Amino acid sequence: MRSSTRRSRKMGPPGLVEKRPLYVQLMKEGHSNRAACRILGINPNTGLRWLHGRNGVEGLVQQGLDPRPRKAVPATGGSSRYLSEDERIFIADRLLDGASLQSIARDLGRSPSTISRELARNRPDSRRYHPFRAQKMAQKRRPRPRLAKLAGDDELRHYVVECLSKRWSPQQVCRALKERFPGEKHRHLAHETVYRALYHLSIRPVPAGSARLLRSGKFSRRPRSRTKVKPRQYMADALKIGDRPAHIATREEAGHWEGDLILGKGNKSAIVTLVERSSRLLVAFALRPGSRSDNMRDQLIDALGVMPATLRRTLTWDRGSEMAKHAEVTAALGTLVYFCDPASPWQRASNENANGLLRQYFRKGADLSTVEQAEVRFAADEINGRPRAVLDWESATARFASLQTIAALHTKAVSDGH
Template sequence: MRRARSKKGKIRRDPELKEFIRQRPDRRWSPEQIPQAPRTAFPDEPERHLAHETLYQAVHLPHRGGLERTPGVPRTGRPARRRRRRPYERATRFIDPGTLIGHRPEALNDRRVAGSREGDPIVGKGNRSAIGTLVDRSTRYVELLHPPGGRGAEQVRDALVHALGDLPAEPARSVTRDQGSETSRHDEFTRSTGVPVHFCEPAGPWQRGSNENTNGPLRRYFPKSTDLSLLGAGDLAFVAAELDSRPRKTLGWNTPANLFAKLVATLE
């Protein structure tokens, strides 16, 4: 009663508009798609034009109201709105939060500089087994990791240390991964090897483009129905060698193995 401009919500004030809108969620329209329909149906009645925020308020705010909560309204089925964090507010969920990809040094963003790798697990049948991948952003050289004894954070840390711990500084400049729980011991890996780990934004696999493009060819060897726990280090080395010996268009039809060998030779 104390509100300066107290009034019913737009949808509650207009029963015809309310019924017009109610038909759209039944067809599984999203809150951003629904407001486009009144603009087409009532082009000369701007008072009936909506923003998607109006629909959210009509469902979630009792004092605004207008749309009853029924199956399919809202389409996600969530009982309450979920606040979206801004990109600058996001952080990893680990004890040591790590560094997001947006803070990766500019020199490491240049693909012409070898030594920056992207990594990700490939999960097997029933999500019960996994192998790790590392792809060099410059040479596209692929390494497959065989976590000993499981796919937990300790096993992944040990596999990364084994793969990168003995390399010269240039071929091992950084690792970029997603925020899966298997990478939660990234700080221990960095202390052991001196190689920093950077993390993609949530739901941002495209930020590891080289790694994502490698997973497709790998799935031809390891379909999702494969029990990856049955594979040994020799099996993974064989597949990695086949991938690294293929000429790549993006490399001028050179092979990742040849470019990586030349890089290591210049540093010895």
Template sequence: MVISRIWFTAAQKVEMWERWKRGESISSISRSLDRRNKSGVQQIIGVRGGIAPPVRRRAARALRLEEREEISRGLASGLPMRAIARSLGRSPSTICREISHNGGARSYRAARADKQAWDRALRPKPCRLACLGRLRRRVAQKLALQWSPEQIAGWLKREHPSDPDMQISHEAIYRSLFIQSRGVLKKELTAHLRTRRQIRHAKGAQTPTGQGQILDMVSIRERPAEAEDRAVPGHWEGDLLIGAGDTRIATLVERHSRFTMLVKLTKRDSATAVTALARKIGKLPEELRRSLTWDQGKEMARHRSFTVATNVQVYFCDPRSPWQRGTNENTNGLLRQYLPRTTNLSRLSQAQLDAIALRLNQRPRKTLDFETPADRLDKVLQ
């Protein structure tokens, strides 16, 4: 596998791994880096087994670029090495080695010397399993018996309490499995893992079959305080209601009045959902168009188009946190009285959905002191 042909800047690689650790998919990362083909990102992440390389840092006592520039100026001025070392607070032997390793006094250049020192410092250290053959064979045997790396590490610690050469952490075993460039454990052994995955994923990340994270999401934590306390109308919560045969409609609930709107969806793609929702929200008066809170479903992948069309900012809940849209979740439960799970929602017209929403909006609600959502909303609009 040739990685050198895939050109990413150092900053792009940092961003790539940060996004991967946050749980974004390879496709999503490729789009964020303006790469049409995801193979470049896939190769870089795949060769590391999904495990981000450690951040390289210079040793505390290593010469800095500024010091190398001082050395270069001192040489150009004809200063002896001891004088240069004294001005930098360094040993003369350090300055002597620095100059001799980088072309001598006549050819020394600070920037080139700094880069060469950085390149020379890249000395990969053999991993523990590569150095300890007996330990490597025992780990491979237990993996073949479908033991987990954590079980292997715990068992070795109990079996060989006084032999450090027969002990290893479960994380080191995972790394030797996933990072195949180490050439220590056969990749086929990953088939014995419980998950059978061959690459490390962040906790809570979507599986490779998912479509990745929605771009430019704005968290619910940035939603205005007025939406949280329900004092100001115009803040909505939305979700999909699923029927038989994976048919679906969109549900919208206004947080202040609990007023509900239902939206027919003819297709499952984001463009259709966003267009239908924008058309529905766009009919509302301006004072009822403030914000919309949604979960991280892919139907809102084009949320920016929705915001442009309606001037309504979309805020996204945290993954697997339905309580952050509690009003909408409760309303969907009430709608099941009219739309059981066995209902084929594709057969219902928008007029029929409007009639169901009307019935729900004209029912008294305990949370509104038995006022109806329709009456509460009328008061706002008067």
């Protein structure tokens, strides 16, 4: 008698299977477990077992309530960027089965960090994960009527604009905020926050037109297009970058430079840019009008000739014809000149980066023939004075000054030895 009674209880009362879809629907409509059970006339403990996924995924599948989301199909009424209610039910069931976060993420087509954040945010008691409660908690956080940090803090906003006016990047600005407001974490920003403010994607804390404060000068994000460059032939007796000593690529030794031109309107005027690979120091000057190769030779010798020999070991250049007289530069300075491969700007990455920074001062299409040398020096000095992440937030000027000190001590030691 007892065994038959236990079997009958295990099967549950008649009609319970039909009520489970109704219970799920009531919970989705926002009813509490007790209210839904009262409407359906079932025991609240039964509702709790359904709510917490005690019977596992297979039991739901058999009843036509498959909680497993289909991959690449966004949740109904929401974005696939966020977890759906069905996904949260699936997470609860898999957790009760003892599955790992990696396996749950793999089944859902999500990142394991997404599952980890979900449990950290929406499981306040750190014990059992309740999917419907987690869904409600997520929905309460979803609306964003709150004021953005830059919009609600005048002092913070003015400081950000001040730094951007110096042509600092958003990353440099956010680094400076930690020093400007130490101990005030609510004023520390991610650089994406600054980008969004400037692009007017969601907040408008910065005056209209302020996207010009970005180096790109763009008002919105656009995919980059790759232009076709006509390959150039190597000049006679030129050293290829493949012939350059391998240790130069490590940037541990000072005195190795990269160079290029930024061209003005109609390619009739230009500014020469030189970057020291170790310190990222930028040396720039306007190329005088006339014979480009002759002026390039003379001005390069003037710019690098004032430095110690240990700080002008090599120069890596683009394949431009302005360096046709590179052999004369080598003869005058002892600086070996290497040329990059065709269409390979990444082989002069530091120089390409510096060109982009300088373009913030001298825009593409501008006539550079009217630019004074003092203007170019001012721009270079301002760039060199910025804190750089690649230099552990030291400026290029400070880093190169230490290299000059080391070079001077080396020269003195050599002269004393003689």
